[in-house]
Amino acid sequence: MSQTDRYARQTALPEVGARGQARLASAHVLIVGAGGLGCPCLSYLAGAGVGEITLMDPDLVEESNLHRQPLYTMSDIGLPKVEAARRHLGQAHPGVRLYPIQSALTPLNALAALARADIVVDAADSIAASYTLSDACMAKGTPLISASALGQSGYVGGFCGSAPSLRALFPDPPETAVTCASHGIMGPVVGAIGTLQAQMVLKVLLGHSPSPLGQLISLDMADLRPGAFRFDAAEEPSGRLPFVARQHIVAEDCVIELRPPEEAPIPAIPQALRLSPKELETVALPLDRRVVLCCRSGLRAWRAARLLQQRGYGDLALLAAAA
Structure with a gap:
């Protein structure tokens, strides 16, 4: 044919x-x-x-x-x-x-x-x-x-x-x-x-x-x-939360592993500090460094980042460990 x-x-x-x-x-x-x-x-x-x-x-x-x-x-x-x-x-x-x-x-x-x-x-x-x-x-x-x-x-x-x-x-x-x-x-x-x-x-x-x-x-x-x-007139949002790869993380980043040990015995990034979403409500993180939040899908990291934005943190990124 x-x-x-x-x-x-x-x-x-x-x-x-x-x-x-x-x-x-x-x-x-x-x-x-x-x-x-x-x-x-x-x-x-x-x-x-x-x-x-x-x-x-x-x-x-x-x-x-x-x-x-x-x-x-x-x-x-x-x-x-x-x-x-x-x-x-x-x-x-x-x-x-x-x-x-x-x-x-x-x-x-x-x-x-x-x-x-x-x-x-x-x-x-x-x-x-x-x-x-x-x-x-x-x-x-x-x-x-x-x-x-x-x-x-x-x-x-x-x-x-x-x-x-x-x-x-x-x-x-x-x-x-x-x-x-x-x-x-x-x-x-x-x-x-x-x-x-x-x-x-x-x-x-x-x-x-x-x-x-x-x-x-x-x-x-x-x-x-x-x-x-x-939705032609929809406006681009402010405070965009970008996803990053493991290879984009540098030594100066403050990395937070949100998954508990039973879900992720080894953090995705060796330098990561393991904190629960509840602990993020009060913990003091550096304001002069990028904060990278890590979970499996990126959803918990996104919610945690929104919480940190409300607390005044501006330089934030997300890591989906399964990606």
């Missing part, structure tokens, strides 16, 4: 056409996460003829993934997701160049990862990765399509580029760090939201109007109820 035949139904649309198909073929998309959101997004972007896709994910395929990640099969169990994805998509869409990176997205590699990307997809299911990606995309002016799903609901939004950042719409993360592993997820929910991510990416690459940048779409699949609104 020729490329003309492969994309005939797509190029028949006046808003795509041969010129739009050529734009897709020359585009480079970075997708962070090859799980429930990443699988449908990746499949539809490859199927649409996006020329280059970089895929980042550190995980291996597990049998518990298969109910919501139909890109993989039983024969892929134990293999890196990025390699399994490259094999399956290469068989179905040989014209797409897929670059697998078996690594988590961190503050250390974020800028390098999106250096060549025309647009970024956040499908990582990580608070630290989402805000790190938003900060990097905002700095480079790169559009970001970010999504989240849990249980029977979720959302997808277009950030950065010509739109406000993730921080502008969500200046603080959720109160609890529940995940699909701890709280559960229905497969069609992530399928629907990941597919919406792909559609938003295509509309940005094709220059459609109105742009999905600055728009959020929510899905409540329990009640089968969608919602949407625009």
